[in-house]
Amino acid sequence: MKLAILSRNTSLYSTRRLVEAAREQGHTARVLDPLRCYMRIACGDFAMHYKGRPLTGVDAVIPRIGASVTRYGTAVLRQFELMGTCTPNPSDAILRARDKLRAHQLLAAEGIHMPITVFGDNPDDTGDLLRLLGASPHVIKLTESSQGTGVILAEKPSASRGIIEALRGLYANFIVQEFIAEAKGADVRCFVVGDRVIAAMRRQAPAGEFRSNLHRGGTAVGVKPSADECEVAIRATRVLGLGVAGVDLIRSDRGPLVLEVNASPGLEGIETASKKDIAGEIVRFVAGGCTPVKAVRGRRKK
Incomplete structure (x- = not known):
């Protein structure tokens, strides 16, 4: 399989791990800066060039699109989709997840609980x-x-x-x-690939901070999520139409609440905490066809 990874930085941990995993599994992997991709759009005729050369024959694309380049990055990904390339996270699904207001409305409509x-x-x-x-x-x-x-x-x-x-x-x-005071500065990230939670970690905010993000000094340990947490994470991923996602949950007195569904979750923290080959799981999912679960209207939970 000829695999492309959309990323602006080849040295980032997540990008490097995906390239390594792809090559270990016998695939060809190439990192493409989405801002260097440019497109020809015509009726029934979609083409892509990269640094002066045609970009053809790509079987699948794994998007690692940063928030600062969401608009252009998803346009590039959409062009790949129109050219028949497989992706675990379609462009429209990424846009749904990136907009917190839109994502919360869609999740709440499907009976998925979150902070008010x-x-x-x-x-x-x-x-x-x-x-x-x-x-x-x-x-x-x-x-x-x-x-x-x-x-x-x-x-x-x-x-x-x-x-x-x-x-x-x-x-x-x-x-x-x-x-949610009872969470005491902690949350749980469930890493979803396809229809499974393949790993999870509990992140704890440092003293004097309420944000548990690792980039903010939080610490992480691998955990086994509960059945309810797995169900919520998988449903949230499905509702937004993603195939790969990091779903952040907070443990409250009324059960797990969704804080965010991340369409480009980092791999370093979760691989370190869980001791699992997350990159390898993603590549295997993509190589298996990576047909993502489309955004659906599921049964509402009372």
């Missing part, structure tokens, strides 16, 4: 918006943030209003959520 979330635009409605949410603390998130950036904890209603006003002044898109 509110969203509004007009400054005159801020007071009532926060009343809809409930008592502080509140968590304020930019809708396209990643790795814990753009996630703020407001401990008092006045702080929530001030942060909301500041973000609106910057024309930023954001959501506001309830703070």
Whole structure:
């Protein structure tokens, strides 16, 4: 199989591991910078060039598209799809996952639980918006943030209003959520490939921090997720139409809640914590046909 990995940096751990795993399994692997791909679009005729040469014969693409290049990166991926190339994470699924507001609406519509979330635009409605949410603390998130950036904890209603006003002044898109105190700064990342959770890790925020992201100094240990956590992670991945995802869950008094579904989850933390060959599992899934589970309307859970 001729495999392409869309990534802006060949030295990143996740990119290197995917290349290694592909070659270990006898495939040809090439890293493509999505910003160096360019396209010809005509009725029934789609072509791609890379650094001055035609790009043909690619059997499958594994997208590792960073948040800063989402728009162009997903356009490149869509072109590959139109050229008949297989991918575990289609372009539209990545766009659904990247927009936190859209993802939360889709997940909630399918009965998947998450922290209570509110969203509004007009400054005159801020007071009532926060009343809809409930008592502080509140968590304020930019809708396209990643790795814990753009996630703020407001401990008092006045702080929530001030942060909301500041973000609106910057024309930023954001959501506001309830703070799950009983989680005590921890979450669980379930790594989903196809229809299985192949690994999981529990991440703990450092002292004085509520974000458990490893990029923020959090620590991680491998864990065995519960049956409920596996079910929620797989359903969330399916609803968004992804074949590979990192689903972040928080353990609450009312069961597992989905914080985020990451369409380009990093491999270093999960491989280190779980001691599992995640890259190899992804490549095997892709080589097996990687027909992702399409976005579906499943049964609602009361």
